[in-house]
Amino acid sequence: MINIYKSTQNDIITIKLEGRLDTVSSPEVQAVVDEFIDSAKAFVFDFNNLKYLSSAGLRILLTTQQIMEETGRPNVTVLGANEEVLEIFAVTGFDCVLNIK
Amino acid sequence: MPKKSFMEMTKLQRMRYSLSSRIFRFVILGAVLLGVVSLIIELSLYTIAVAEQDISTAFNLSRNASAIMYKSADIETISREVMKRYRSLSEEEKADPFSESYKARFYDLKDWEDYDKILSVLNDFFESSDVYDIYLGMYDRDSDAMVYIADPDSNDSYDPGAWESVNHKGMEKFLNWDGTGMLYDIGYIDKYGWMCTSGNPIRAGSGEVVCYVFADITLDNVVSKVWMFVLQHTVVMLFVLVLFGFLLLRYMRKTVVKPINDITTASRNYSADKKAGIRNTSHFANLKISTGDEIENLAITVTEMEDSLQDYERNLTKITAEKQRINTELSVASRIQADMLPNIFPPFPDRKEFDVFASMIPAKEVGGDFYDFFFVDHNHLAMVIADVSGKGIPAAMFMVMAKGIIETQCMSTNSPARVLENVNKMICAKNREKLFVTVWLGILDTRSGELIAANAGHEYPILKNPDSDFEVIKDKHGLVLGGFTRIKYTDYTLQMQPGSKLFVYTDGVAEATDAQERMFGLDRTVAALNKAKDESLQTILETVDSDVSKFVGDAEQFDDLTMMCIEYKGSSQE
Numbered sequence: 001m002i003n004i005y006k007s008t009q010n011d012i013i014t015i016k017l018e019g020r021l022d023t024v025s026s027p028e029v030q031a032v033v034d035e036f037i038d039s040a041k042a043f044v045f046d047f048n049n050l051k052y053l054s055s056a057g058l059r060i061l062l063t064t065q066q067i068m069e070e071t072g073r074p075n076v077t078v079l080g081a082n083e084e085v086l087e088i089f090a091v092t093g094f095d096c097v098l099n100i101k
Numbered sequence: 102m103p104k105k106s107f108m109e110m111t112k113l114q115r116m117r118y119s120l121s122s123r124i125f126r127f128v129i130l131g132a133v134l135l136g137v138v139s140l141i142i143e144l145s146l147y148t149i150a151v152a153e154q155d156i157s158t159a160f161n162l163s164r165n166a167s168a169i170m171y172k173s174a175d176i177e178t179i180s181r182e183v184m185k186r187y188r189s190l191s192e193e194e195k196a197d198p199f200s201e202s203y204k205a206r207f208y209d210l211k212d213w214e215d216y217d218k219i220l221s222v223l224n225d226f227f228e229s230s231d232v233y234d235i236y237l238g239m240y241d242r243d244s245d246a247m248v249y250i251a252d253p254d255s256n257d258s259y260d261p262g263a264w265e266s267v268n269h270k271g272m273e274k275f276l277n278w279d280g281t282g283m284l285y286d287i288g289y290i291d292k293y294g295w296m297c298t299s300g301n302p303i304r305a306g307s308g309e310v311v312c313y314v315f316a317d318i319t320l321d322n323v324v325s326k327v328w329m330f331v332l333q334h335t336v337v338m339l340f341v342l343v344l345f346g347f348l349l350l351r352y353m354r355k356t357v358v359k360p361i362n363d364i365t366t367a368s369r370n371y372s373a374d375k376k377a378g379i380r381n382t383s384h385f386a387n388l389k390i391s392t393g394d395e396i397e398n399l400a401i402t403v404t405e406m407e408d409s410l411q412d413y414e415r416n417l418t419k420i421t422a423e424k425q426r427i428n429t430e431l432s433v434a435s436r437i438q439a440d441m442l443p444n445i446f447p448p449f450p451d452r453k454e455f456d457v458f459a460s461m462i463p464a465k466e467v468g469g470d471f472y473d474f475f476f477v478d479h480n481h482l483a484m485v486i487a488d489v490s491g492k493g494i495p496a497a498m499f500m501v502m503a504k505g506i507i508e509t510q511c512m513s514t515n516s517p518a519r520v521l522e523n524v525n526k527m528i529c530a531k532n533r534e535k536l537f538v539t540v541w542l543g544i545l546d547t548r549s550g551e552l553i554a555a556n557a558g559h560e561y562p563i564l565k566n567p568d569s570d571f572e573v574i575k576d577k578h579g580l581v582l583g584g585f586t587r588i589k590y591t592d593y594t595l596q597m598q599p600g601s602k603l604f605v606y607t608d609g610v611a612e613a614t615d616a617q618e619r620m621f622g623l624d625r626t627v628a629a630l631n632k633a634k635d636e637s638l639q640t641i642l643e644t645v646d647s648d649v650s651k652f653v654g655d656a657e658q659f660d661d662l663t664m665m666c667i668e669y670k671g672s673s674q675e
Contacts (some may be wrong), residue, residue, distance in 0.1 A: 092558035093580035
């Protein structure tokens with residue numbers, strides 16, 4: 001179960017997620033990312049209320065970062081991730097490529 | 102008692118409730134009703150016509166009689182005389198018109214010449230017609246009585262001056278007649294039954310009515326004629342009705358009941374065939390229904406339904422077969438995948454320096470997890486545990502590719518970090534589907550126990566040194582493989598003592614989730630390992646597996662569960 005809130009400011013897309021980002025909910029989030037991937041200057045993922053992140057969720061972050069880098073807009077930021085999610089980022093090495101705040 | 106359904110009825114009940122007999126009853130009832138109504142209308146028209154004929158006969162009779170009498174006799178004088186004498190009498194004297202004393206007052210009139218003439222004319226008319234009576238009379242308004250002047254009726258003759266009380270209303274009609282149409286009055290008299298009295302006034306020179314010629318006709322023959330008519334009509338109507346009903350019944354049976362019964366039988370046979378597993382039936386197509394109405398339409402529709410159901414069935418069979426084929430292929434794929442992983446333990450029976458045990462339980466038929474171990478050269482054992490993002494066939498195919506590339510790359514360098522960098526570059530180059538894989542790769546020098554390892558986004562390894570517990574090693578992580586070509590990985594070294602055990606696993610272990618969405622976690626994993634820390638490698642893995650299963654309970658397992666454990670036993674030279 002996931003709630004997705006999106007907002008745009010100066011082509012910076014903020015996607016706020018509440019709940020679990022897993023295999024079940026990832027297509028919904030992917031759809032939101034796809035909607036803005038061509039126009040966005042930067043993506044901000046607000047993880048303040050995200051409880052769990054699975055490999056399907058990681059894949060979304062990774063592909064977003066890949067596409068943004070390929071098109072010269074390497075600005076994917078993750079905000080407010082909880083400790084468990086930060087641990088996942090550390091274990092998977094995502095902390096090396098994502099801008100985590 | 103509730104009414105039974107048509108199927109439960111006996112033959113007799115079915116006949117009663119059948120569509121044809123219901124329509125038959127309905128039509129007969131309607132026809133009878135219609136017949137009765139039309140009979141009533143016809144009857145009244147007929148009665149009026151017959152009565153009118155009789156009335157006109159009587160009217161003409163009275164008119165002719167009056168015309169002839171007028172010429173042949175002096176009616177005025179005798180009429181006036183009778184009325185004069187009548188009116189001069191007191192009530193008492195008039196009381197009994199049949200008494201001899203009363204009659205005597207008028208007796209002499211019978212001897213008048215005119216009286217005889219009048220009587221003979223009236224008699225002629227009486228003899229030559231069906232009239233009940235034809236007579237000359239005058240109405241006296243004051244006493245409301247009909248006073249006879251001349252009456253030829255031999256049976257029931259009235260002398261001049263005889264009177265009888267009459268219907269005032271009927272007589273008024275005669276008095277107020279304007280001379281157009283026919284003058285008559287119909288009434289019921291106990292003595293005579295239904296009677297029609299028709300009359301014609303005879304006027305004096307002054308225009309004053311002095312008397313009337315009345316012709317009475319009985320309407321009894323009208324009534325008998327009408328009864329005859331009713332009888333004939335009813336007989337004919339019943340005959341026609343029964344004939345019509347019978348024909349209708351036969352027609353309904355042929356065009357409605359039989360086709361419907363045929364469709365019912367066909368449906369029953371159809372479902373019986375379906376139950377018996379017979380395909381390609383044509384029960385409805387064989388129906389010969391050409392009524393050209395809704396029933397034929399129904400037959401056509403059910404035939405089409407049978408066809409489309411058959412198509413559907415064929416499709417379903419095809420789809421089911423297809424699905425079975427895919428399932429078979431999936432299970433073959435799953436077996437192939439399992440066979441790709443080393444699964445004979447001990448794998449190297451002649452190598453005493455180490456022991457290794459591994460297991461993989463996929464969540465679906467095929468998964469993206471894998472483990473691997475192989476000798477790079479005589480003294481170096483490479484160990485891999487990996488987890489491809491995603492599930493099913495795509496993950497499995499990606500896994501096969503990754504496994505192959507890792508094995509080949511291990512042959513070219515002894516540094517796991519370099520291997521991972523090379524593999525990452527190769528995977529990135531072909532990774533259009535944007536899958537990625539986490540890999541832990543270690544290369545053990547079997548002589549010294551030195552383990553060089555690198556980690557591409559994979560779970561922390563868990564190490565147990567001799568005489569201590571299993572502990573998590575927070576090693577340095579690089580990004581998962583398949584993300585960015587530029588990623589660098591770093592080697593790190595673990596020195597294994599004889600008796601050291603290293604446990605590596607995929608996220609299926611720590612992230613196994615129970616019904617309350619709680620995760621098994623690293624702490625429970627370490628605890629499970631420590632429960633069996635001194636047991637054989639197989640027992641250790643089985644302990645972790647059973648603890649995970651107990652924790653998960655009835656909740657569905659979403660991720661593959663893959664574990665590998667290696668124990669260093671020391672150099673064989675020592």
